[in-house]
Amino acid sequence: MNRDLQELRRRIDQLDDEILRLLNERSTYVIEIGQLKRQNDAGANLHTPAREAEIIQRLTSRNPGPFPSDAIRSVYREIMSASLSLEGPQKVAYLGPRATFTHLASRQKFGESAQYVPVTSIKDVFTEVERGRANFGVVPIENSTEGVVSHTLDMFIDSPLLIYGEVLLEVSHHLLSKSGAKEEITKIYSHPHALAQCRNWLETHVPNVPLSEVASTARAAEMASEDASAGAIASELAAHLYGLKVVQSRIEDNINNFTRFLVLAKTAPQRTGKDKTSVMISVKDRAGALYDLLRPFASSGINMTKIESRPSRRKAWEYIFFVDVEGHVEEERMKKALDEVKSRCLFMKILGSYPAHA
Numbered sequence: 118m119n120r121d122l123q124e125l126r127r128r129i130d131q132l133d134d135e136i137l138r139l140l141n142e143r144s145t146y147v148i149e150i151g152q153l154k155r156q157n158d159a160g161a162n163l164h165t166p167a168r169e170a171e172i173i174q175r176l177t178s179r180n181p182g183p184f185p186s187d188a189i190r191s192v193y194r195e196i197m198s199a200s201l202s203l204e205g206p207q208k209v210a211y212l213g214p215r216a217t218f219t220h221l222a223s224r225q226k227f228g229e230s231a232q233y234v235p236v237t238s239i240k241d242v243f244t245e246v247e248r249g250r251a252n253f254g255v256v257p258i259e260n261s262t263e264g265v266v267s268h269t270l271d272m273f274i275d276s277p278l279l280i281y282g283e284v285l286l287e288v289s290h291h292l293l294s295k296s297g298a299k300e301e302i303t304k305i306y307s308h309p310h311a312l313a314q315c316r317n318w319l320e321t322h323v324p325n326v327p328l329s330e331v332a333s334t335a336r337a338a339e340m341a342s343e344d345a346s347a348g349a350i351a352s353e354l355a356a357h358l359y360g361l362k363v364v365q366s367r368i369e370d371n372i373n374n375f376t377r378f379l380v381l382a383k384t385a386p387q388r389t390g391k392d393k394t395s396v397m398i399s400v401k402d403r404a405g406a407l408y409d410l411l412r413p414f415a416s417s418g419i420n421m422t423k424i425e426s427r428p429s430r431r432k433a434w435e436y437i438f439f440v441d442v443e444g445h446v447e448e449e450r451m452k453k454a455l456d457e458v459k460s461r462c463l464f465m466k467i468l469g470s471y472p473a474h475a
């Protein structure tokens with residue numbers, strides 16, 4: 118072997134030994150911090166997104182390169198995820214089965230070392246967290262092409278849980294199969310939404326292959342893993358978990374396809390300075406009701422990022438609005454605006470202040 122190469126690899130080994138030593142030293146502080154957190158509050162959530170965001174921000178802003186700043190984010194997500202697992206299992210319940218986009222979003226937030234619990238309905242995600250069987254829950258809330266997930270909104274009406282964070286995930290579909298050879302595929306399985314989102318590609322590239330709807334993209338992947346002549350439209354995580362090969366990646370017709378997910382918890386996260394607040398407000402159906410409700414936000418200079426309305430399930434002609442605004446409930450102007458809104462509506466519930474997706 119070339120001498121220079123040998124010497125360079127020897128230096129890399131030395132540096133890796135040093136990185137390993139530092140990772141272990143870092144872990145001992147994480148364990149100590151965990152003990153302090155538990156002393157202060159036995160039921161505290163040990164995961165602290167505000168601190169994690171601060172660490173990543175600090176490191177990416179002072180990175181001289183050539184190591185890519187984007188990679189710092191993923192490397193540190195795993196370092197912090199693994200460190201956190203030393204403080205005890207961080208259980209995350211999500212809308213399953215495995216390899217769904219909600220699973221992908223959960224892993225993006227909590228890293229590989231969290232303990233993931235797939236459940237079969239959005240309601241079950243709420244229940245797992247409410248009963249303390251999971252520290253966090255992850256549910257979809259809106260998709261840029263399919264719209265809002267109203268079932269998630271409805272769950273907040275009666276649930277005591279708070280929104281702990283949000284995850285924005287670019288949804289990308291891939292055609293997968295056991296061999297990876299397009300010619301061998303005689304049928305394609307997927308969730309109806311995924312089939313709809315890839316319609317143009319399918320018509321152009323596999324016009325004669327019959328399509329078959331199944332309950333989830335993950336189920337499609339599972340079926341393709343059991344039948345060499347079947348293709349599945351699913352995520353890259355599904356390919357990985359079900360041992361499939363990518364026949365063609367990114368076959369969605371609209372490449373700006375994002376889904377927003379919410380992280381649920383029993384407790385509120387710390388304020389970060391770049392937070393969002395979600396509230397649920399109900400009003401009587403009368404002229405000007407909505408205008409009256411929203412005026413306090415506008416006059417306090419608070420930016421609204423979303424409003425959704427749902428009929429209240431309690432009474433006819435009562436509406437519930439789900440409103441997202443920029444800012445934190447502990448800010449004076451937010452307190453003032455929310456007090457004013459509260460005095461004008463039938464009922465108001467704060468669903469949480471949480472770090473806005475960076």
Ligand SMILES: C=C(O[C@@H]1C=C(C(=O)O)C=C[C@H]1O)C(=O)O
Pocket residue numbers: 146147150151163164165166168169172196197198200201
């Ligand atoms: C160590 C802490 O706890 C957790 C672990 C972190 C880390 O590995 O740096 C950061 C934030 C928390 O999720 C902390 O809050 O500082």
